[in-house]
Structures are given as C-alpha cells and as structure tokens.
Amino acid sequence: MNILYITMDGFDTASPNNQMAEQLIDGFLKLGNRVHLIQSERKHTYDVLPGTLVGRDGLTVDTLSRKVIDKSNFVVRYLDEAKYAFQMISYAIKRRDFDVVFLQSCPTVFFQEALLKLFVRKPVLYNVYDVWPGQTKSLNINKMVYAGMDLLSRAVYRMSSAVVVLSEDMVEACADAGCPRPRLHIVPPWFDDRRNYDIPWEKNRFVKKFDISHDKFYVQFAGSVGLQFNWKTMFEVAKLLRDEPDIVVQIIGDGCVKKDFMDAVDAEGLTNVAFYPLQPVDMVPDVYSTGDVCLIPLRREVIYTGTPSKMPILLACGKAIVSSVEKDSLYAAMVEREDLGVCVEIDNAEELATAIRTLHGDPERLTRLCEHGRAYARENLSRTVCVKRMEQVLEGIRRGGEA
Structure with missing residues (x-):
C-alpha cells in the first residue's frame, strides 16, 4: 500500500505529534x-527527519518552508496554516501513485481535506487527537465563531473516508458532532514497545541522579506544572497526607505555577512534597518507574474530547494510575472494568487523598x-498493536468505502 502522510508541523519543530508520526511511519x-x-x-x-527514518527504503519526503509566527497572533497563524494547505496540495497532486491519505488533525484541516477532495480524490483517513471545536463550547467565545468552527468540523467528517480517534469518549463526541458512526475507529495512544519500560530501582537513572530513597511510598505527578495543572488541589492533598510519614508526593516538571506551589509548601512547612525539574524524554521510563x-x-x-496520552506508558511501567476525571465518562468505566487504577472526582482533594491512603495500605x-x-498495555496499547490497527483502517478504505 502506498500512503500519503500529511502533517502540519514537521519534525524540525517540537510537537506532541512527532513521536507518534515517527512511530507510525516507521511501523x-x-x-x-x-x-x-x-x-x-x-x-x-x-533535524528534518529523525535518525530512525533517514535513508529508509520506501520513504520519500517533501518539506515546505513556513514562517515562525507568535502563538498569540491567532489570525496570522490561522492564515499561514491555511496557506500551507494550498502549498501542500500542489505536492500531493504530483504523487499520483499513492492509494490512501493519512491526514493529521490541525485547526485548518478543513482546507486540506477540501483540496484533497477536489484535486486528489483518494480515500482519506482523518486522524483526530482532540475533537475540534470540542470543549471550546464551554469557553467564553463568540457564538457565531463557534458555530462556524462546528460547521467546518462537520464538513471534514463528511469528507473523510475514516475518522480515527483515541477513545470511546471521543467516538461519542464525534458522533454528536455529526460524524457517521461507521466511519469512526479507535486507535488509542500507545507506548513504544521498542523500548524497555521495566526499570529496576537499582538501575533507575532518575533515582541515581537525585539519590532517591527506596523506603517511601511515592505518589507522582510528572508533566507540565502550568496553568492547566491545579496545584491548589495537590497542595490540599499534601496537607491531608502530612501525618503519613511514608507517603511522599513527587512533582516532576516545570511551569508557570510551580513557584507558587513551592512557596505554599514552604509556608505551610510541609516536608512530604519533593519537587524535581523537567527530565529529558529518554528518562521518561525511569521517572515513571519511580512512582x-x-x-x-x-x-x-x-476526557470527552481527548484522552491522557501518558496512560499507556504508565501502565507499561507497571504503575497503578489515579485519575481525576468525570466518573460518568467511558474512560472511567474502562479503568474500573479493566482494573487499572482508581478514578476520583476532579478537584476533590479529600477523595484523592483517601484513594492514595487506601492503595498505600x-x-x-x-x-x-x-x-x-502491564498486561492490558502489552495486549492493547503497544506500538506494534496500534500501528497494525491503523494500517487495517487504511487498508479498509483503500479497498473502497468506509473501513
């Protein structure tokens, strides 16, 4: 099968899509x-291509230059991304030998999809990471703007031969937004099974780097400590657990609210919270294995329009997960059904502290x-399994009709 793979940002620019793209193309x-x-x-x-893809048989690449535009300038960014769609289509037209199109979601995906429909006329798999416009309905935005965004997203769903999402909740969100259910497929986020995630304590690089003791029960958050992270809830959890001498809360990462969190911990005199800086990507298995x-x-x-991408890696590392999430979500039902961890209500410090105490005891x-x-991740969330699922969806639309 010949696959045309189209993405907005390339490998030269930091993007959460890069690891997925490298693993999909390699697979x-x-x-x-x-x-x-x-x-x-x-x-x-x-580099324009990661080392794993350089010189690979069967891979060809067109790379188009774009300007760097400040994130705060939404209009100029949107116009630049729309312009990229028109530049992209001339290169796609030259590649008449492909069978299917893999199209990665982006804010201007409507233009890419419409141009492909007009000039290329090959089946398109639309890969969705966040349902768009999704939760923006709950934000204070102009109703006409939202309505326009919603109409464009519905048009994209109709033009796509298949729509791949990450979770059952996203299936429902896309269906509610007008996507025909037969076109919807789930390929969840995955862990890279080319790597080793079973990191023993005595060989753990993160443990050695910070001389972490093995005689504590570590409750870990690793990620961005920015505006989306509710540090005040975690602060309340730490206060509720202050009389549990064996329990330590690890906060690993950087962000604009980290100093506020650290100052509050110091002012309260808490000794059960340990802060660490953001670690390199290759250290992720070691970091998660510590908790x-x-x-x-x-x-x-x-959770209704996206899914936690770190979950597969956490499970592959053999870690129990505690998720703050709506309990009526299909994600929460899956965690309970598969016995993967515990779900608590969002921003409920007492329930979260109780869940931690219960697991500790x-x-x-x-x-x-x-x-x-670990077993669930191995059977359902590995790179090998998920790339094969994606190929099956592509093969289905190549044969004709919806996959």
Missing part, C-alpha cells in the same frame, strides 16, 4: 508499505492493579 514501512511524507519546517530546532502511584489530573470536560490490591495494567 508502516516495516509492514511493507511505502510512505510519502509532506511536512513543513519552521523552527529548525531538530508507586501515578496521578493523571485532568481538567473538566477534557493495601499492597495486594496495588500489586494487582500494576499487574493488570
């Missing part, structure tokens, strides 16, 4: 497909959750 090639990548280059922070319980704190409504249950999580 497609290993499965015997040919891939032509159309991408852009802007910031030149990294006994790993936290996934989500903002309200996020029940090592048998904690071990069971860890074992179930």
Whole structure:
C-alpha cells in the first residue's frame, strides 16, 4: 500500500505529534508499505527527519518552508496554516501513485481535506487527537465563531473516508458532532514497545541522579506544572497526607505555577512534597518507574474530547494510575472494568487523598492493579498493536468505502 502522510508541523519543530508520526511511519514501512511524507519546517530546532527514518527504503519526503509566527497572533497563524494547505496540495497532486491519505488533525484541516477532495480524490483517513471545536463550547467565545468552527468540523467528517480517534469518549463526541458512526475507529495512544519500560530501582537513572530513597511510598505527578495543572488541589492533598510519614508526593516538571506551589509548601512547612525539574524524554521510563502511584489530573470536560496520552506508558511501567476525571465518562468505566487504577472526582482533594491512603495500605490490591495494567498495555496499547490497527483502517478504505 502506498500512503500519503500529511502533517502540519514537521519534525524540525517540537510537537506532541512527532513521536507518534515517527512511530507510525516507521511501523508502516516495516509492514511493507511505502510512505510519502509532506511536512513543513519552521523552527529548525531538530533535524528534518529523525535518525530512525533517514535513508529508509520506501520513504520519500517533501518539506515546505513556513514562517515562525507568535502563538498569540491567532489570525496570522490561522492564515499561514491555511496557506500551507494550498502549498501542500500542489505536492500531493504530483504523487499520483499513492492509494490512501493519512491526514493529521490541525485547526485548518478543513482546507486540506477540501483540496484533497477536489484535486486528489483518494480515500482519506482523518486522524483526530482532540475533537475540534470540542470543549471550546464551554469557553467564553463568540457564538457565531463557534458555530462556524462546528460547521467546518462537520464538513471534514463528511469528507473523510475514516475518522480515527483515541477513545470511546471521543467516538461519542464525534458522533454528536455529526460524524457517521461507521466511519469512526479507535486507535488509542500507545507506548513504544521498542523500548524497555521495566526499570529496576537499582538501575533507575532518575533515582541515581537525585539519590532517591527506596523506603517511601511515592505518589507522582510528572508533566507540565502550568496553568492547566491545579496545584491548589495537590497542595490540599499534601496537607491531608502530612501525618503519613511514608507517603511522599513527587512533582516532576516545570511551569508557570510551580513557584507558587513551592512557596505554599514552604509556608505551610510541609516536608512530604519533593519537587524535581523537567527530565529529558529518554528518562521518561525511569521517572515513571519511580512512582508507586501515578496521578493523571485532568481538567473538566477534557476526557470527552481527548484522552491522557501518558496512560499507556504508565501502565507499561507497571504503575497503578489515579485519575481525576468525570466518573460518568467511558474512560472511567474502562479503568474500573479493566482494573487499572482508581478514578476520583476532579478537584476533590479529600477523595484523592483517601484513594492514595487506601492503595498505600493495601499492597495486594496495588500489586494487582500494576499487574493488570502491564498486561492490558502489552495486549492493547503497544506500538506494534496500534500501528497494525491503523494500517487495517487504511487498508479498509483503500479497498473502497468506509473501513
């Protein structure tokens, strides 16, 4: 199968899509497909292609130059991304030998999809990371702007031969937004099974780097300590757990609210919170392996239009997860059904502290959750499994009709 892979940002620019793109393209090639990548280059922070893809048989690349535009200038950014769609289509037209199109979601995906429909007329898989406009309905934006965004997203769903999302909740959100259910497919976020995630304590680089003791029960949050992170709830949790001498809260990462959190901890005289700086990407398995319980704190409504991408790695590391999430979500039902961890209400410090105490006091249950999580990840959330699922969807639309 010949696959045209189109993405807005290229490998040279830091993006959460880059790891997924590298693993998908590598996986497609290993499965015997040919891939032509159309991408852009802007910031030149990294190489145009990662080392794993350089010189690969079956891979060809077109890289289009774009300007660096300040994130706060929404209108200019939007126009620049729309312009990229028109530049991209001329390169796509030249590649008449491909069978299917893999189109990564972006704010201006309507223009890419419409141009592909008009000039290329090959089946398109639309890969969705966040349902758009999604939770923006709950934000204070102009109703006409939202209505226009909603109409464009509905048009994209109608033009796509298949729509791939990350979770059951996203299936419902897309269906509610007008996407025909037969076109919807789930390929969840995955962990890279080319790597080792079973990091013993004595070989853990993060442990050695910060000389972390093995005689504590570590409750870990690793990620951005920015505006989306409710540090005040975690601060209340730490206060509720201050009389538990064995329990330590680890906060690993950087962000604009980290200093406020640290100042509050100092002012309260808490000794059960340990702060660490953001660690390199290659250290992620070591970081996650340090925690006994790993936290996934989500903002309200996020779970209905997205999904926590760190979950597969946490489970692969054999960690029980405690998620702050709406309990009526299909995500919460899955965590409970598969016995992967515990879900608590968002911003409920007392419920979160109780869940931590319960797991700390029940090592048998904690071990069971860890074992179930590792097995579930291996069977359902590995790169090998998920790339194969994506290829099956592409093959389905290549044969004709909806996958």
